[in-house]
Amino acid sequence: GAGVSQSPSNKVTEKGKDVELRCDPISGHTALYWYRQSLGQGLEFLIYFQGNSAPDKSGLPSDRFSAERTGGSVSTLTIQRTQQEDSAVYLCASSPGQGARTEAFFGQGTRLTVV
């Protein structure tokens, strides 16, 4: 595809429900990142996948959050038992190489609202 694609663009869910957010990275990009952006806040790193290496999960805020990347391409971020404080825009990005000095290409994000 032309860019990083995220779905859905908007999601409203009830407190306590599970949600899945999807990210389709740019074809051929080996690195994939998930970030959370709360209203008026910066980009909070959540998780990083690089090729077949074990993901860097150091940014996940709690064990309710998990992510997987199947076949080195599509990624799904799952939030279990959602809470109101999980409301935010979830951004996915991909980059073509590993290590530093590589541009991250972002999707438009999924706006999650927990009511």
Add this chain to the structure above:
Amino acid sequence: QQQVKQSPQSLIVQKGGISIINCAYENTAFDYFPWYQQFPGKGPALLIAIRPDVSEKKEGRFTISFNKSAKQFSLHIMDSQPGDSATYFCAATNNLFFGTGTRLTVIP
């Protein structure tokens, strides 16, 4: 912990003026410092980036100044335009560490 500290949180500049956004980092192992620009409803997009082996990089109206000894870097937007109104994020190394963002408003 905040690996990259960014200021100011918001900035209002008159058209034609200079916008300056500052960032500081702690980890001397960081070796790549990009700036991203984000418009409302969009994901951030790379604006300009610098490596620590140079002190300045210029692309059009956008300049990064880098001070390795002080562990600081800044974005300068010359001749600021209303179309530059956006949120700007500095970052460090492999896109894991972002600043908290600066909301720039350029007044016509």
